[in-house]
Amino acid sequence: MSPSRDTVLAALSRIDLPDGGDLVSRDMVRALSVEGDTVRFVIEAQDAGQAAGLEPVRAAAQAVVAALEGVQTVSAVLTAHGPASKPPAQGVKIGRHPTPGKGPENPTGVDRILAVASGKGGVGKSTVASNLAVALARQGRRVGLLDADIYGPSQPRMMGVNRRPASGDGQTIEPVTAHGVTMMSIGLMLDDDQAVIWRGPMLMGALQQLLGQVNWGRLDVLIVDLPPGTGDIQLTLCQRTKLTGALVVSTPQDVALLDARKAIDMFAKLKTPVLGLIENMSSYVCPNCGHEAHIFGHGGVAAEAERIGVPFLGALPLALEVREAGDGGQPVALGDGPVAEAYGQLAARLIGGGMA
Numbered sequence: 001m002s003p004s005r006d007t008v009l010a011a012l013s014r015i016d017l018p019d020g021g022d023l024v025s026r027d028m029v030r031a032l033s034v035e036g037d038t039v040r041f042v043i044e045a046q047d048a049g050q051a052a053g054l055e056p057v058r059a060a061a062q063a064v065v066a067a068l069e070g071v072q073t074v075s076a077v078l079t080a081h082g083p084a085s086k087p088p089a090q091g092v093k094i095g096r097h098p099t100p101g102k103g104p105e106n107p108t109g110v111d112r113i114l115a116v117a118s119g120k121g122g123v124g125k126s127t128v129a130s131n132l133a134v135a136l137a138r139q140g141r142r143v144g145l146l147d148a149d150i151y152g153p154s155q156p157r158m159m160g161v162n163r164r165p166a167s168g169d170g171q172t173i174e175p176v177t178a179h180g181v182t183m184m185s186i187g188l189m190l191d192d193d194q195a196v197i198w199r200g201p202m203l204m205g206a207l208q209q210l211l212g213q214v215n216w217g218r219l220d221v222l223i224v225d226l227p228p229g230t231g232d233i234q235l236t237l238c239q240r241t242k243l244t245g246a247l248v249v250s251t252p253q254d255v256a257l258l259d260a261r262k263a264i265d266m267f268a269k270l271k272t273p274v275l276g277l278i279e280n281m282s283s284y285v286c287p288n289c290g291h292e293a294h295i296f297g298h299g300g301v302a303a304e305a306e307r308i309g310v311p312f313l314g315a316l317p318l319a320l321e322v323r324e325a326g327d328g329g330q331p332v333a334l335g336d337g338p339v340a341e342a343y344g345q346l347a348a349r350l351i352g353g354g355m356a
């Protein structure tokens with residue numbers, strides 16, 4: 001009997017890449033076909049440089065599929081047809097005044113949009129956005145991640161991407177892929193030390209471009225990592241797209257919660273559903289003695305969720321591995337520990353509720 005596509009993909013997910021992740025989590029398998037006892041697939045590298053080092057990976061992928069029951073012939077081809085074959089998107093200028101739109105609409109092919117928001121900066125909103133995107137992709141969803149934190153884009157670092165997106169026509173921007181997630185950040189279009197000094201209208205126009213000029217492809221869900229607070233970007237996203245809803249991240253202490261309340265109030269005024277609250281940096285377990293401490297308090301977000309009648313989506317621990325994984329461009333949700341499990345549960349809950 002021929003193996004199923006899922007069986008082949010499960011086998012390919014056991015092939016690790018030299019720079020982290022595996023063939024499936026890094027979304028490098030293309031044109032997979034199973035016909036009788038013959039399996040064919042293409043491994044697509046980002047560019048010729050990466051492809052040159054991947055021959056051992058190709059051979060291992062071919063061998064692991066050939067060993068599956070019911071497989072006689074395997075054709076595994078390595079290509080480098082990624083965005084690097086197009087010129088970098090230098091001709092595309094991000095940042096302009098907004099253009100009038102027809103009304104709220106999603107980018108073509110994007111089924112849902114989830115905003116990850118916070119009242120206060122530094123509570124872990126970008127960390128939650130990247131890990132949630134990865135956890136959803138691991139559960140088979142087609143996920144996009146838009147870093148809309150235009151003043152402080154952190155997704156390129158957290159997702160481990162620093163190549164410039166390409167553009168074939170000087171208009172459309174090809175997003176990049178990392179850990180199975182299609183992503184775009186203004187940080188990828190700017191030089192590292194370049195500051196963005198824009199007033200509201202320019203910000204709104206830039207967000208419009210990041211939504212409308214990026215070739216997002218078909219996505220089940222686009223996660224938008226918002227800047228902290230209640231400003232122009234939030235307003236534009238709520239008014240210009242059919243936002244499925246917002247997830248609000250807060251730490252448990254009162255001062256963060258006070259600001260989270262303002263964010264929730266803003267979404268209520270803009271008629272955007274708040275799908276739930278997430279408590280980040282909830283507890284800290286000492287890796288040496290196992291003692292559990294609540295550095296920023298504990299339970300405040302769950303109590304707030306109950307008070308305002310929105311779901312409490314979970315408590316994520318404060319853990320050194322979360323920070324290290326984020327700084328290293330390999331979100332902790334890619335792994336198997338308790339934090340990855342917590343993100344897996346959050347992703348499953350959103351998928352189960354039809355939100356992702």
Ligand SMILES: Nc1ncnc2c1ncn2[C@@H]1O[C@H](COP(=O)(O)OP(=O)(O)OP(=O)(O)O)[C@@H](O)[C@H]1O
Binds near residue numbers: 280
């Ligand atoms: N649960 C956690 N455990 C340990 N470190 C964390 C955790 N969550 C976030 N961090 C770290 O805290 C710092 C701030 O997180 P992050 O950038 O995600 O916050 P943010 O709310 O998006 O901030 P800003 O709004 O300023 O962009 C980062 O260094 C991140 O790695």
